[in-house]
Amino acid sequence: MPHQHSLPKKIVITRADNLEVEVSSGPMNRLAGVSEMLTGATGIHMAIATVPPGRCSTAHYHVNCESAIYVVSGAGSFLSGPSLETEEMIGAGDFIFVPADANHQPVNTSATDDLVLIVARNAPVEVVVELENLGRKDC
Numbered sequence: 001m002p003h004q005h006s007l008p009k010k011i012v013i014t015r016a017d018n019l020e021v022e023v024s025s026g027p028m029n030r031l032a033g034v035s036e037m038l039t040g041a042t043g044i045h046m047a048i049a050t051v052p053p054g055r056c057s058t059a060h061y062h063v064n065c066e067s068a069i070y071v072v073s074g075a076g077s078f079l080s081g082p083s084l085e086t087e088e089m090i091g092a093g094d095f096i097f098v099p100a101d102a103n104h105q106p107v108n109t110s111a112t113d114d115l116v117l118i119v120a121r122n123a124p125v126e127v128v129v130e131l132e133n134l135g136r137k138d139c
Contacts, residue, residue: 012039022047036124045124049106051076051115056107056139059084059131062100065123069096069106074115079105084134107136 012034019031020038032038034046045065051057051074059079071094078096080086084103090096098104108115 010040014038019048030119041124043122043124045121045126047119048072049117049119051106051108051117053108053110053112053114054139056105056136059103059105059134059136060128061103061131062098062121062126062128064100065121065126066100067096067098068120069098070094070118070120071096072116072118074108074113075110076106076108076115079103079107079136084131084136103131103134105131105134105136107139 014033018038019033020035022030022032022035030047030049032045032047034041034044036042036045049057071090071092073092075089075091077087078090080088080098080103082103084105089109090106106115106117
């Protein structure tokens with residue numbers, strides 16, 4: 001017997017040409033495929049972020065959600081810690097868990113290739129706090 005719900009649920013497929021353009025973080029550009037606006041999601045958000053060669057996002061943290069990041073392609077470093085003093089190399093195939101309130105900044109260390117990241121969060125809308133006095137400024 002098929003599984004039945006009390007109310008019909010709608011599966012939403014977001015096509016590659018219909019992604020939601022989100023606010024950029026520095027030169028990093030992010031396009032959502034699963035968002036409150038696109039799908040009505042209430043407990044998850046998923047996007048693809050692209051950091052151009054030699055560039056980085058702003059240093060920041062998220063007040064209201066955890067993040068899971070998958071490195072699709074490219075190479076870079078991931079800064080973390082209270083003063084962003086920890087720098088770890090990241091590359092294709094790596095998964096990164098970022099707890100709520102954890103300072104972080106992804107940096108593309110390549111001079112030629114994009115750093116492409118899939119970002120999932122456990123909240124439909126993130127609350128971001130920019131860390132204007134921390135992190136890399138030369139990217």
